[in-house]
Amino acid sequence: MSSIDTLIANTIRPDVQQLAGYHVPDASGYIKLDAMENPYELPYELREELGRRLADAVINRYPVPSYTTLKQKVCARLGVPAGYDVILGNGSDELISIMVTACARKDRRATVLAPIPAFVMFSMSARLAGMDFVGVPLRPDLSLDKEAMLAAIAEHKPALVFLAYPNNPTGNLFNADDMAEIIRAMKDTGIAVVDEAYHPFAKTTFMDRLPEFGNLVVMRTLSKLGLAGIRLGYMSADPALLAQFDKVRPPYNVNVLTQIAAEFALDHMDVLDRQAELLNAARDELAAELASLPGVEVFPSAANFLMVQVPDADQVCANMLAKKVLIKNLVKMPVLANCIRVTVSTPEENSEFLNALKASLGGTT
């Protein structure tokens, strides 16, 4: 063994050595439909104005760690109930990491539970924090298997349950009564996180139910709304619980430029909301077109992406790649085989995707 291999063997955790990191493909030159980004930029005049505000940013000092102005704006504009605060994160990825870090413990194994398929960072963050991850398969119709979830909660007594609402990668909304029953079942023993990353499209929320459930965390992000590049997530919960998580948050985790850009965006929510409406309409059109293709099944989505079952997902993805269209291959997903996930984009990019898919299905690539 070389000395670097010996060093790694002696220092890096074996499970980390085995881990395949979160892979983000290089998208230059591709139509990027794999990451649920908003394809529309802010109008140029707004970007110019943002540029002027960024020019005044104080970047020789650390950010103000309490982020008071931005937090107040988030609470006021994004429906956080009166009396509730938020914690901000470098994307909701960081908030997931903060929560699992706070719940992972040395004295006994702690568990994270989620329906599967789920957003991959739930299991990845849990494992990185040294927690067990238990995935409960959705039913074949992609609904929550409430009985199986309740049984798994009774068996594993998870510290955290993640429920994405709408779910990624399936795009559907779980039944809110089933979710409430799951949250209630965990009452004093576990924290239920409702991940509303796709709230700008679905508009459904548990945010107003925070007072009803002391063990509920509602988490959202500005990423899907058109601000993926600035990395800002937020979560709200009972103030006492939030205070515990806040101890785990790295100091200065939201940088000055992000704070300015986020405040600016929150002042122009009307523009972002209109973009989300456009994307919702485009999603429904794309879904209808996909549904008319032989051998293709498209699943109901309340988000800015569609999950689509095709005869051979590997082949479709390979053909798409050859045509410079990046989508997500879900071929190995639990519950359903041969699915792909495509982000809804501009009419032009949606057509490019559709044409490439038709060519792939027709074998004319």
Ligand code: PMP
């Ligand atoms: N939750 C879900 C359900 C997601 O799909 C994603 C992004 N794919 C995230 C959280 C992470 O979002 P962010 O960009 O805020 O880290």
